Amino acid sequence: MSDRIETFLGLSVELTAFSRFDLLATGLAERYLGTLDKVVGGDTTNTLLAAFAALPPPGDGTRARALRATILGSELLGDVARSLIKLWYSGTWFELPYAWTQRFGAKPADATFVVSPDAYVEGLLWKAIGAHPAGAKAPGYGSWAYPPKIPAFPASDTKADAVSVHLQNVGIMS
Amino acid sequence: MHTHSSIRTLDELKEFLHGAMQLEHATIPPYLTALYSIMPNVNQDAAQILRVIVVEEMLHLTIAANVLNAIGGTPDLTRPDFVASYPAYLPDGETDFEVGIQAFGREALATFLKIERPAARSEHLKAQSPLIHRKSSQHKTVLGSHPRNKDLHFYSIGEFYAAIVEGIKELEEKAKREGQTIFTGDRSRQITSEYYYSGGGELFPVFDLKSALDALELIIEQGEGDGGGIYDDDEHELAHYYRFEELVKGRYYLKGDKPGHPTGPPLQIDWDGAYPIKPNLKVAEISDGSELREATVAFNHRYGEFLALLTRAYNGQPNLLLEAVPVMFEFRNMMLELIRNPLPGHPGLNGSPTYEIGKNTADPYAAHRAEAAA
Numbered sequence: 006m007s008d009r010i011e012t013f014l015g016l017s018v019e020l021t022a023f024s025r026f027d028l029l030a031t032g033l034a035e036r037y038l039g040t041l042d043k044v045v046g047g048d049t050t051n052t053l054l055a056a057f058a059a060l061p062p063p064g065d066g067t068r069a070r071a072l073r074a075t076i077l078g079s080e081l082l083g084d085v086a087r088s089l090i091k092l093w094y095s096g097t098w099f100e101l102p103y104a105w106t107q108r109f110g111a112k113p114a115d116a117t118f119v120v121s122p123d124a125y126v127e128g129l130l131w132k133a134i135g136a137h138p139a140g141a142k143a144p145g146y147g148s149w150a151y152p153p154k155i156p157a158f159p160a161s162d163t164k165a166d167a168v169s170v171h172l173q174n175v176g177i178m179s
Numbered sequence: 180m181h182t183h184s185s186i187r188t189l190d191e192l193k194e195f196l197h198g199a200m201q202l203e204h205a206t207i208p209p210y211l212t213a214l215y216s217i218m219p220n221v222n223q224d225a226a227q228i229l230r231v232i233v234v235e236e237m238l239h240l241t242i243a244a245n246v247l248n249a250i251g252g253t254p255d256l257t258r259p260d261f262v263a264s265y266p267a268y269l270p271d272g273e274t275d276f277e278v279g280i281q282a283f284g285r286e287a288l289a290t291f292l293k294i295e296r297p298a299a300r301s302e303h304l305k306a307q308s309p310l311i312h313r314k315s316s317q318h319k320t321v322l323g324s325h326p327r328n329k330d331l332h333f334y335s336i337g338e339f340y341a342a343i344v345e346g347i348k349e350l351e352e353k354a355k356r357e358g359q360t361i362f363t364g365d366r367s368r369q370i371t372s373e374y375y376y377s378g379g380g381e382l383f384p385v386f387d388l389k390s391a392l393d394a395l396e397l398i399i400e401q402g403e404g405d406g407g408g409i410y411d412d413d414e415h416e417l418a419h420y421y422r423f424e425e426l427v428k429g430r431y432y433l434k435g436d437k438p439g440h441p442t443g444p445p446l447q448i449d450w451d452g453a454y455p456i457k458p459n460l461k462v463a464e465i466s467d468g469s470e471l472r473e474a475t476v477a478f479n480h481r482y483g484e485f486l487a488l489l490t491r492a493y494n495g496q497p498n499l500l501l502e503a504v505p506v507m508f509e510f511r512n513m514m515l516e517l518i519r520n521p522l523p524g525h526p527g528l529n530g531s532p533t534y535e536i537g538k539n540t541a542d543p544y545a546a547h548r549a550e551a552a553a
Contacts, residue, residue, distance in 0.1 A: 026470035030516030123219035142512065148505035
């Protein structure tokens with residue numbers, strides 16, 4: 006895999022709190038990177054990837070804060086990163102906010118759309134809530150008798166970073 | 180008529196039926212892996228055909244367990260060698276052929292066709308012993324070999340099953356002469372249709388010679404077809420061999436078609452529409468500490484648990500099969516995830532389930548082996 010897709014995966018791991026394995030398991034990583042390129046353009050995508058690559062190394066206590074400041078808090082990159090999170094979770098690209106297009110210009114491909122039929126099926130949200138997408142990936146007769154399987158909370162260092170990012174985000178919003 | 184049977188005792192028959200279960204199960208990992216290697220939104224015809232066939236193989240496994248239960252046996256899918264080590268070998272006349280775990284494609288289909296149509300030999304050769312002596316490596320899984328001697332191979336799977344049919348007939352005849360029967364199994368151990376929904380065929384209880392022969396007939400017919408006909412007589416159902424052939428020929432069969440000449444609607448195959456999994460991957464080939472390795476081991480572990488669950492279902496708790504259904508769907512998701520992940524250090528190749536059951540994890544069968552050795 007190219008460095009570009011590797012960087013994209015690294016960024017996505019920290020934004021979604023899902024592992025690299027889980028993200029690749031959707032079979033959609035390259036298509037989602039392609040979606041970013043198509044919607045916001047290669048330049049903005051590269052700026053986002055470069056901002057991620059420039060973060061302090063994992064394990065450094067300042068990494069999560071830096072991610073929040075230079076990516077999620079960035080006027081240009083923040084909304085793009087949030088749309089990327091939603092893309093991974095739902096398979097849908099959500100149109101960027103009005104304020105973003107006012108500031109950086111409307112992008113012709115920036116509309117709300119489902120990337121592909123399998124993107125809907127592979128949305129991380131189903132895994133996150135221990136459910137299956139309605140109409141696809143049926144869990145089998147009688148499965149409703151069992152409690153949903155929620156994946157274990159991420160435990161490794163990089164994932165813990167990602168989790169702390171989310172918690173801080175909650176703090177920002179409240 | 181040739182009546183030479185290789186099976187002389189009831190215990191031997193039980194071992195042969197275990198061999199039949201092992202054989203029927205052995206087709207499931209290659210078929211399932213090929214099915215789940217198919218990329219989304221392509222090869223829907225192929226996926227449908229593979230799905231139908233693999234479900235029927237699961238039925239065959241259960242039927243073999245029913246026959247074993249009928250003669251007082253105890254099906255055990257947790258035996259250390261129950262799951263084949265891939266590539267495994269199937270007899271094909273004078274030689275073996277390899278059955279491996281690989282992605283959907285022309286090569287996989289060529290193997291599947293061979294699995295479903297065992298070599299036939301001419302009438303005058305049939306008078307000879309069905310067993311052929313051929314030295315096998317100890318580490319190879321040789322399916323359809325003599326349970327007591329891995330170097331004795333049947334000429335074909337058809338002859339392996341013929342030996343079982345003959346053995347059942349002869350042993351039951353002998354028992355009848357003494358006023359007894361070999362069908363002494365507890366009827367409540369039989370798996371019947373209420374525990375097995377949409378299972379690719381009828382699942383009926385086996386309790387006498389007739390039902391045992393009907394059961395084995397169903398396994399043989401669904402595989403290779405009935406005496407060269409492409410449809411089986413009762414169900415108007417296409418035999419597996421011809422279903423796979425439809426994919427090779429790119430056209431569906433219609434009633435009345437001659438073997439090898441389907442005249443139905445065309446079907447679309449995208450030969451590149453499968454993830455490029457590394458054939459016969461082993462856990463040891465996956466980078467230590469990688470998430471892929473961890474997930475591969477987790478799959479094997481879950482599969483081992485599933486076989487233990489099936490064993491309990493086949494040993495007097497048929498209702499557990501209902502519990503096994505969601506586990507099979509869980510497998511599908513686990514397999515899809517492995518197959519979509521690139522294999523570290525092997526550019527252009529992806530991961531795969533390895534079906535190394537009871538290895539690379541805390542050995543769940545150690546207790547079983549200790550018990551057997553005691």
